[in-house]
Amino acid sequence: MAADKPATAAVPQADVRPPLGTWGRLYALVLGVLAVEIFLLALLARAFG
Amino acid sequence: MSGLDWAVLAATLVAIVVYGSWKSRGVHTTESFLRAGKDIRWWTIGLSVIATQASAITFLSVPGQAYQDGLGFVQFYFGLPVAMVILSAIIVPIYHRLRLYTAYEYLEQRFDRRTRQFTALLFLVSRGLASGLAIYAPALVLSAVLGWPALWTNFVLGATTIVYTVLGGSRAVSRTQSAQMALISVGLVAALVIAVMRLPAGMSLGQGVALAGALGKLQGVDFSLRFDTRYTLWSGLFGGLFVQLAYFGTDQSQVQRYLAGGPLVESRLGLLMNGLLKVPMQLFILFIGVMVFVYYQLSPSPLFFNRAEWERARARDGASVAQLEEAHAAAFAEQRAAIDRFLAPGAAPAAVAAARSEMQTDQARVTSLRRQAGALVARTLPGSDPKDSDFIFLRFVLDHFPRGLIGLLVAVILSAAMSANSAALSSLGATTVVDFFRPRFPGASDRQTLLVARLATAGWGLLAVGFAAFASLLDNLIQAVNILGSLFYGPMLGVFLVGFFLSRVRGPAAFWATVSGEALVLAAATFGKVGFLWYNVLGCLVVVGLAPLLQVAMPVRPGPGPPS
Numbered sequence: 141m142a143a144d145k146p147a148t149a150a151v152p153q154a155d156v157r158p159p160l161g162t163w164g165r166l167y168a169l170v171l172g173v174l175a176v177e178i179f180l181l182a183l184l185a186r187a188f189g
Numbered sequence: 190m191s192g193l194d195w196a197v198l199a200a201t202l203v204a205i206v207v208y209g210s211w212k213s214r215g216v217h218t219t220e221s222f223l224r225a226g227k228d229i230r231w232w233t234i235g236l237s238v239i240a241t242q243a244s245a246i247t248f249l250s251v252p253g254q255a256y257q258d259g260l261g262f263v264q265f266y267f268g269l270p271v272a273m274v275i276l277s278a279i280i281v282p283i284y285h286r287l288r289l290y291t292a293y294e295y296l297e298q299r300f301d302r303r304t305r306q307f308t309a310l311l312f313l314v315s316r317g318l319a320s321g322l323a324i325y326a327p328a329l330v331l332s333a334v335l336g337w338p339a340l341w342t343n344f345v346l347g348a349t350t351i352v353y354t355v356l357g358g359s360r361a362v363s364r365t366q367s368a369q370m371a372l373i374s375v376g377l378v379a380a381l382v383i384a385v386m387r388l389p390a391g392m393s394l395g396q397g398v399a400l401a402g403a404l405g406k407l408q409g410v411d412f413s414l415r416f417d418t419r420y421t422l423w424s425g426l427f428g429g430l431f432v433q434l435a436y437f438g439t440d441q442s443q444v445q446r447y448l449a450g451g452p453l454v455e456s457r458l459g460l461l462m463n464g465l466l467k468v469p470m471q472l473f474i475l476f477i478g479v480m481v482f483v484y485y486q487l488s489p490s491p492l493f494f495n496r497a498e499w500e501r502a503r504a505r506d507g508a509s510v511a512q513l514e515e516a517h518a519a520a521f522a523e524q525r526a527a528i529d530r531f532l533a534p535g536a537a538p539a540a541v542a543a544a545r546s547e548m549q550t551d552q553a554r555v556t557s558l559r560r561q562a563g564a565l566v567a568r569t570l571p572g573s574d575p576k577d578s579d580f581i582f583l584r585f586v587l588d589h590f591p592r593g594l595i596g597l598l599v600a601v602i603l604s605a606a607m608s609a610n611s612a613a614l615s616s617l618g619a620t621t622v623v624d625f626f627r628p629r630f631p632g633a634s635d636r637q638t639l640l641v642a643r644l645a646t647a648g649w650g651l652l653a654v655g656f657a658a659f660a661s662l663l664d665n666l667i668q669a670v671n672i673l674g675s676l677f678y679g680p681m682l683g684v685f686l687v688g689f690f691l692s693r694v695r696g697p698a699a700f701w702a703t704v705s706g707e708a709l710v711l712a713a714a715t716f717g718k719v720g721f722l723w724y725n726v727l728g729c730l731v732v733v734g735l736a737p738l739l740q741v742a743m744p745v746r747p748g749p750g751p752p753s
Contacts, residue, residue, distance in 0.1 A: 163277075163278070163457070166458075166461055167274045167277070167278065167461075169465075170270045170273060170274055170461055170464040170465055171270060171271065171274060173270070173465055174267065174270040174271070174464075174468065177468050177469070177472075178267065178410055178422065181260065181263070181409035181410045181472075182409075182410045182412075184402075184407050184409060185402075185407055185408045185409055185410060187402070188398060188399055188401070188402020188403070188407045
């Protein structure tokens with residue numbers, strides 16, 4: 141039965157995934173900024189186009 | 190240009206050469222000549238990488254491009270941040286681990302010497318010719334607009350660059366580029382401020398932007414999947430990624446900037462800085478062009494911005510020129526009236542929509558007349574360029590900037606030419622010494638190697654100036670610059686990708702695949718009708734596809750594998 145499973149059996153995702161790390165965050169920042177720029181450009185074109 | 194402009198220009202150029210020469214103190218070894226130094230920080234690397242890519246033509250052409258086509262050109266750079274992440278995460282750590290001076294050394298460690306030297310030769314040919322064109326292109330525009338003799342402009346640009354690059358090598362190049370980028374940034378901000386200030390009294394920046402948007406100049410992203418459109422989101426992201434990976438990953442003029450001798454972390458951060466700043470910087474320059482466009486919708490604009498050529502055409506066929514100018518003046522007057530109705534405060538939405546539609550029709554007429562003017566120039570002056578977009582920004586600067594600032598803007602253009610060329614000359618000298626001289630004369634002393642490095646740098650500089658003197662024989666300069674790079678980048682990127690990712694491929698297979706890729710690209714360029722941007726894809730895919738096949742066909746011999 142599911143209720144019999146000890147509570148510790150459910151391992152939180154954060155414990156099994158490797159941390160993003162400083163470089164990962166920097167890469168995400170660079171790509172995220174690009175995505176925001178593309179979004180804003182699309183918005184600008186729509187607003188004034 | 191006034192006396193004040195000349196003083197600003199001369200002071201700026203002298204300051205750059207003195208600063209570069211001063212920074213070259215302590216360059217007494219080959220190591221210090223070929224590398225910027227262990228103390229270089231990421232922001233210097235980042236600025237140096239940006240300055241190397243931003244040539245004079247960037248500042249002459251890009252605003253003109255925005256004038257004609259709006260913000261769409263920015264999409265060409267969408268692949269750049271992605272390329273910076275890939276380089277920073279995968280490729281730069283490999284280069285650093287191997288303690289390379291040039292990218293091509295990797296190819297000998299991974300494959301063999303002939304693959305290294307063949308690829309280095311492709312770089313020398315392409316960059317050597319491109320640096321000649323990079324000197325000639327701004328000289329051509331400046332001589333046409335300012336009346337300077339092109340030969341002397343070539344010579345002054347080339348000589349000043351050669352002096353500090355030969356004295357200080359990569360160290361002087363990187364440090365000088367930081368100062369040049371500061372100057373360029375000041376010049377660009379000043380250009381935008383002046384362009385906005387020149388809008389008619391009572392007109393806000395918001396109204397200017399609304400006008401540009403109504404005339405289609407703010408379309409910065411095109412989501413369509415059309416292959417016949419040069420700049421779309423997808424061609425920028427995927428095609429652009431391809432071009433930028435090849436340029437930043439295999440072109441020594443860039444590799445030398447980030448393999449500067451400092452720690453790996455500084456190189457990676459410098460490239461990421463480029464990834465963050467490049468798109469906004471291009472957007473900023475394009476926006477200047479859009480504001481120049483707005484200005485010329487409200488004030489009479491030249492029909493053809495290369496005034497010297499237009500006057501020559503008038504001398505040959507005055508009647509046709511007058512007819513076109515008359516039609517242009519009429520179209521301008523009608524468009525100006527429609528713009529006034531479009532911007533009128535409190536106008537009804539229906540009236541605004543009607544004015545907008547009328548403006549767009551008039552704009553199409555003006556565009557058509559500009560095209561006819563280009564055709565007239567080409568017809569009456571055989572061999573001349575029918576396009577005038579490279580002259581738009583400089584014409585605006587000369588006609589509307591205050592005294593002193595004109596000199597500053599011309600100094601910005603010359604600084605950009607010098608920074609891109611110094612990086613090119615430094616990398617050409619480094620590749621000549623590291624990839625050809627050292628393997629041939631392994632017993633040469635450091636003093637001899639340094640001397641050869643300096644002589645090679647000076648030699649490439651003189652060759653570039655000499656080539657620039659004959660570049661007027663080429664029909665279309667900018668096209669030539671773009672095509673030149675695309676003839677070699679594909680196979681160069683291909684052989685590096687084979688090295689990084691196809692561990693079973695050995696030297697002979699890689700070498701012959703690269704030779705075949707290059708031969709195919711040259712054949713496609715000579716006989717085919719494919720757009721030149723596709724040469725990059727073609728060359729790379731041929732090398733990456735052919736190398737494993739050749740490896741299967743060739744007997745496996747013991748040789749170097751992937752460096753660990």
